[in-house]
Amino acid sequence: MSKTYLVTGTAGFIGFFVAQRLCGQGHYVVGLDNLNDYYDVGLKETRLALLQQQANFRFARMDLADRDGIAKLFASEKFDRVIHLAAQAGVRYSLDNPLTYVDSNLLGHMTILEGCRHHKVEHLVYASSSSVYGMNKKCRSPQRIPWITLFPFMRRQKSQ
Numbered sequence: 001m002s003k004t005y006l007v008t009g010t011a012g013f014i015g016f017f018v019a020q021r022l023c024g025q026g027h028y029v030v031g032l033d034n035l036n037d038y039y040d041v042g043l044k045e046t047r048l049a050l051l052q053q054q055a056n057f058r059f060a061r062m063d064l065a066d067r068d069g070i071a072k073l074f075a076s077e078k079f080d081r082v083i084h085l086a087a088q089a090g091v092r093y094s095l096d097n098p099l100t101y102v103d104s105n106l107l108g109h110m111t112i113l114e115g116c117r118h119h120k121v122e123h124l125v126y127a128s129s130s131s132v133y134g135m136n137k138k139c140r141s142p143q144r145i146p147w148i149t150l151f152p153f154m155r156r157q158k159s160q
């Protein structure tokens with residue numbers, strides 16, 4: 001049975017392939033992305049152009065931190081499932097642009113969680129970052145993170 005999906009980060013590396021696969025399976029997909037310039041915007045636009053050839057794909061250019069916009073999108077589209085892949089990646093970039101991480105990865109993550117909660121989305125999948133695990137070779141279990149994460153904004157947690 002076909003479902004209605006929200007795929008965030010749809011112009012990104014993983015989100016593009018996920019949206020393409022879901023469209024190919026006959027699902028209706030709303031792809032969300034802010035098309036930021038963290039890397040080549042032309043590459044993101046090329047991916048989007050391919051997705052927009054599918055009749056069952058719609059693009060929403062929006063920022064995760066846009067609380068009202070995200071809330072309206074959830075209210076209008078009635079998503080069955082959400083695949084949340086939009087995020088600000090990059091460890092070095094976070095040293096110079098910490099607020100981008102707060103907006104996209106913390107506030108932005110909450111807007112998606114709130115949309116799912118208020119609209120009773122049946123399933124949410126999201127991607128974390130492998131950088132959370134740092135360089136530790138022994139422990140790969142999310143339940144036992146050794147707190148040597150590479151992200152400066154997550155190290156704060158350790159001191160508490």
Ligand SMILES: NC(=O)c1ccc[n+]([C@@H]2O[C@H](COP(=O)([O-])OP(=O)(O)OC[C@H]3O[C@@H](n4cnc5c(N)ncnc54)[C@H](O)[C@@H]3O)[C@@H](O)[C@H]2O)c1
Pocket residue numbers: 008009010011012013014015032033034035036044062063064065085086087088089103104108127128129130
């Ligand atoms: N690619 C990998 O090898 C890898 C490995 C581990 C985890 N991940 C995680 O998977 C997820 C997707 O990775 P990717 O490689 O596709 O990344 P990507 O950077 O190619 O794609 C992310 C997309 O999200 C969009 N985006 C970023 N901030 C946004 C915001 N505030 N609002 C709306 N859109 C925004 C970007 O424009 C981009 O198109 C990320 O959470 C990443 O940390 C990726």
